[in-house]
Amino acid sequence: MSDSQWTKQGGTFSHKNACKEFGLTEDEIIDAMKAGKLQYRQNYAHGNPYFRVLRKEVEAFAKELHGNKAVEEQEIKFKLKKINREINSLKRKLSCLEKQKVELLEIQKHIKA
Template identity: 45%
Template sequence: MDDLNSEWQRKGATLSDKTARKEFGLTQEGIVEAIRAGKLQYRHNSIHGNPFLRLLRREVEAFVSNEHGDGYLKEQRTKAELACIDRDLKRLRKQMVVLEERKAALLAGAGMLPDGRVSTGPSARH
């Protein structure tokens, strides 16, 4: 029993019903039916007063594999990982734009050219 409790505590071992729907293409009705059939364990949880079901990831993966096959599970995992990578790339692009703007402002304020050389403006050419 202690091993089961530790699984509920371990980071990444659980997911919400909403995440299961998004990652694995399940429906809320399918999740509830699997719970009633004893194929999925769940715990009630809430964040900021919003209730949700917490499920064990390994059980959801086994359920999806049994219902739709290993190929479907692999495809869904690939889609989820690609979506995560795309989100990270988008975030990094935004961060890069902000840093480039900050760099340009610092260089302009210090009278430097983008390559790091000191600018010799018109007043310095007498």
């Protein structure tokens, strides 16, 4: 595989994120790396090692292990989880902003009075 896949944004991710996104176990990914089915590069984050793997290869590997339907279902679950996380984050931000608005309106009332 050419270096373009390694430098392309979104072309790689950590082996832990691959587990989450495609419903694979860490052992399955490491076994595939040892067998030469997945290319990987070792990186470090804050002194902790992790493996970067190619998204396309992990997707093909997951389809090989679990089939297309299971991978599609897992992809939908992952996207829904991501969307729900974002919705909850926005709800928290909205709640905080509404509290600030009420406080400012109270201050404004006291200034006018």
